[in-house]
Amino acid sequence: MSSPTPYGTCADLxxxxxxxxxxxxxxxxxxxxxxxxxxxxxxxxxxxADHAADVCVTSVRKMGSGLEQGSVFHLRGDLVRAEVLKSREDLLGTTSPSVQIYAALDGRRRQMVEPLPC
Ligand SMILES: Cc1ncc(COP(=O)(O)O)c(C=O)c1O
Incomplete structure (x- = not known):
C-alpha cells in the first residue's frame, strides 16, 4: 500500500x-x-510505528533533504526474511553506491534527531 499520498492523505496503516x-x-x-x-x-x-508494517520504503529526497536516489527501507519481524529483501535490493542496486547520497541520508537523519543549536 502507498501512504501518505503526495497530497498528505494517510491510510489507517x-x-x-x-x-x-x-x-x-x-x-x-x-x-x-x-x-x-x-x-x-x-x-x-x-x-x-506500533508494529504496523513489516517493510516500509521512504524516499528521503521528497520530504527531507536527501539527494535524488536517496531512499531507504526498514524491515521488522520475520514475515519478510532479511536475506530475501537483501537479495532483491542487490538485484536493483548499484555496485558503486554514492558516498554523497549516503552522506546526505546521514545528514538528514542527524538534522531530524538533534536539537537545533541555540
Ligand atoms: C508513491 C511513490 N513511491 C515511490 C516513489 C519513488 O521514489 P524514489 O525515486 O525517491 O525512490 C515515488 C516517486 O515519485 C512515489 O511518488
Missing part, C-alpha cells in the same frame, strides 16, 4: 496491517512521501 497479518501476509508500505512522519508527534504515525 494499523488496520490494513492487521488484515495482512491475520492472513500471515506481510504489510509492505510505500511511504515515499512520509520521511517527516517519524519526527513529529503532531503528524500521523509512520508505517513502522
Amino acid at each position: 494499523r488496520a490494513v496491517a492487521a488484515v495482512c497479518h491475520a492472513r500471515g501476509k506481510p504489510a509492505i508500505v510505500d511511504e515515499a512521501w512520509g520521511a517527516q512522519l517519524p519526527f513529529d508527534d503532531g503528524l500521523p504515525t509512520w508505517a513502522m
Whole structure:
C-alpha cells in the first residue's frame, strides 16, 4: 500500500496491517512521501510505528533533504526474511553506491534527531 499520498492523505496503516497479518501476509508500505512522519508527534504515525508494517520504503529526497536516489527501507519481524529483501535490493542496486547520497541520508537523519543549536 502507498501512504501518505503526495497530497498528505494517510491510510489507517494499523488496520490494513492487521488484515495482512491475520492472513500471515506481510504489510509492505510505500511511504515515499512520509520521511517527516517519524519526527513529529503532531503528524500521523509512520508505517513502522506500533508494529504496523513489516517493510516500509521512504524516499528521503521528497520530504527531507536527501539527494535524488536517496531512499531507504526498514524491515521488522520475520514475515519478510532479511536475506530475501537483501537479495532483491542487490538485484536493483548499484555496485558503486554514492558516498554523497549516503552522506546526505546521514545528514538528514542527524538534522531530524538533534536539537537545533541555540
Ligand atoms: C508513491 C511513490 N513511491 C515511490 C516513489 C519513488 O521514489 P524514489 O525515486 O525517491 O525512490 C515515488 C516517486 O515519485 C512515489 O511518488
